[in-house]
Amino acid sequence: MEFRKYQFLLFAFTFLVLSQVSGATKDNGKDQLKTYIVLVHDTINHVIPTTADQNLYNITNKAKHKLQHLTELYVSLLSEVIPDRSRIIYTYKRVINGFAAQLTMQELEELSKQEWFAGTLPPKKYKITTTHTPAFLGLRPPIDPQGVWNTTNLGEGIIIGVIDTGITPDHPSFIDDHLPIPPTKWRGHCDFGTSLCNNKLIGAIRVLNATQGEHVHYPPTDKHGHGTHVSSTTAGAFVKGAGVYGSAVGTASGMAPHAHLAIYQACNENGYCDGADVLKAIEYALDDGVDVLSLSLGLYEDNDGRHVYEDHIAVGAFKATLNSLVVSCAAGNDGPGFGTLNNDIPWILTVGASTTDRRELVVVELGDGTKFDGKALLQTKNWAKGMFPLAHLGIKEFNGYTNLRQCTGKMDRRKVSGKILLCPFDGEDPIQKAQNMRAAGVRGVIFFLFLPSLGLDDVSVQYDFPYAEVLLTDGTKILNYINSSKNATATFSFRGTVMNKPHSPSLAAFSSRGPSLPFPGILKPDIVGPGSSILGAVPPTYIDRTNRKSLLFDFMSGTSMATPHLSGIAALIKKAHPKWSPAAIKSAIMTTARIVDNNGDLITDGGPIPGPADLNGIGAGQVDPTRAIDPGLVYDIKGNEYIGLLCGMGLTDSQIRIFVSPSPPVSCSKVTKISQEQLNYPSITVSLKPNSTVVITRTVTNVGIAASIYRAKINVPRGISAIVKPTLLRFNAKYEKITYTVTFKWTGLVSYPLRGQLVLLSRKHVVRSPISLVLLS
Secondary structure (H helix, E strand, O other): OOHHHHHHHHOOOOOEEEOOOOOOEOOOHHHEOEEEEEEEOOOOOOOOOOHHHHHHHOOOHHHHHHHOOOOHHHHHHHHHHOOOHHHEEEEEOOOOOEEEEEEOHHHHHHHOOOOOEEEEEOOOEEEEOOOOHHHHOOOOOOOOOOOHHHHOHHHOOOEEEEEEOOEOOOOHHHOOOOOOOOOOOOOOOEOOOOOOOOOOEEEEEEOOHHHHOOOOOOOOEOOOOHHHHHHHHHHOOOEEEEEEOOEEEEEEOOOOOOOEEEEEEOEOOOOEEEHHHHHHHHHHHHHHOOOEEEEOEEEOOOOOOOOHHHOHHHHHHHHHHHOOOEEEEEOOOOOOOOOOOOOOOOOOEEEEEEOOOOEEEEEEEEOOOOEEEEEOOOOOOOOOOOOEEEEEOOOOOOOOOOOOOOOOOOOOHHHHOOOEEEEEOOOOOHHHHHHHHHHOOOOEEEEEOOOOOOOHHHOOOOOOOOEEEEOHHHHHHHHHHHHHOOOOEEEEEEEEEEOOOOOOOOEOOOOOOOOOOOOOOOOOOOEEEEOOOEEEEOOOOOEOOOOOOEOOEEEEOOHHHHHHHHHHHHHHHHHHOOOOOHHHHHHHHHHOOEOEOOOOOEOEEOOOOOOEOOHHHHOOOEOOHHHHOOOOEEOOOOHHHHHHHHHHOOOOHHHHHHHHOOOOOOOHHHOOOOOHHHOOOOOEEEEEOEOOEEEEEEEEEEOOOOOEEEEEEEEOOOOEEEEEEOOEEEEOOOOOEEEEEEEEEEOOOOOOOOEEEEEEEOOOOEEEEEEEEEEOO
């Protein structure tokens, strides 16, 4: 079965989707209005100022005159095709040269005939993809003199931009105790006003003109919950006593608790966003002086094609990266299938999701003494002692779609009263489920996760009713016990929040896997971070999934939750090394990642395939912020190398112009082309044919001790030869660069898995690059 068909069971709303919202509709076909981004030739060095531009930036008369500096001919040509000027939604002056407008196909065809017309970005759909995780990742209270928080001042002075569903400005996670004023480079503003904006929440604007189809100026209040949650995860303040009805209680904070937040509401209350809005939000972040940009968003699965030059996030992130912004994006929740990635772009930090070592534990004990560890995010406090009758309602088999709805809806009290039921986890509304169970007199429920790809850490649903979630394998054993016993019984033992769960972290089953489709020569995702059952802030009006009580914190799961972890960690690195490029910060995160769990074993896959997680799932491994602050060496990439990469992929000059505009156009005939495998990336992907030889080149920059010696060690599967030259890298100065080569050859029968690693070792540092091998027949 395709896992994505059951994503509603996994808090599918926790991975935000950028969605094309088509606006008003006249008729079908060519008369339908859609939001297009129209590219203008760089020789037309003008933009059309919109009401949104002027409102957001309070533009002066002189600046307005400059924005309106458009030839009369250009104005007349445009007005001939688009008589209603209000349909021009945005102008872009930094991420691209052009504007967004609601157009019919016929109008677009007419515009394409104009001399200034340089192309279009078609409408694209996208979707929206804690108390313990700082400590789990090794971040300690600031009193620890050796801790990352102490050495980076908790990210003070760094500005993190979040493009999402908005924020709850008066939530305790966004108080500004002990925070300084924003840095002088900050040029944005906050639409909540002085009563709610502060030194934590320094920026907040609404960028929903394309999504909502209206030009209104409201504050970006979060009516969904997702934006508030991810904002608290990346830079939330310390909040004592955070938890959900007694579960996971502790002091909550973000990864960079003293960083500033700039919020760009480009996604509506339903979690949908338009590419034009998101692209404009990226441009605002560029203008405002943001350091790190966090997007828990991804392309909607129904989009046609995967052309990188039509991806609004890829285009906007390219210009952001060239302007020194670190862009962190969610990999997607379409796992455990391979080739399901989103945001798998080389200049983006692509983030997958892992589990933590925390579990809200409930032990299920059968009448024969067998015990199973289960999960209950909402723990029952007054569970009666003793055994209770155990039954099911006609389960025949556990695979696929069979009998998923047998415990759905109202139940016959005569059959179920006083019993513990074994039921499939069917996705019914938890509030209604609890009401139905309680009305029928059910004592409790054991929910088995009906797919082998589902793990206990993949589900973040709470029931205001005694329950336990168990794995499919354990559910099978419980079913066999019921069927073989005349008087089957069971009971629960609620143990509360348990830490140090063995074999943590593991790769979350829902986390999307590579290989990348547009960039198969680059290993993606780059990194994984905590994304399962993450506790974060939610709006006070947020209705929980149990008994409709108002909450301040709640659990969510998804790569949406992992992304802000990495955004906050990137902010800490940026604070420690303000002159580092986005590529250097990404390299520091990747080359210091951990590949073993808390048992010392390779990180395992939480999906249906047991054993170590594939590189296409975990990338470089689990983020380790303590080591990432001091990586020793980095693999840096300059902007012209990304252009060489795009030219090497065969993009036309017109397609390249989308990325470089409004800068002067680039001719690929004059650019040094770079293949994907040869990009100076922190990981290595190499494709081999029998008896073929491939030479990979990498350059490292010394950011550690000036006089350092690194020894290269490489491990590859049997049947593959790999030789590194030179094997000793001798550095005499900080920021010195040394280039090395790795010669790969397929020499014989190959052992699996097709993975390896290159490690550069000094007395102090371990710089690790994962190696992904692809064998071509």
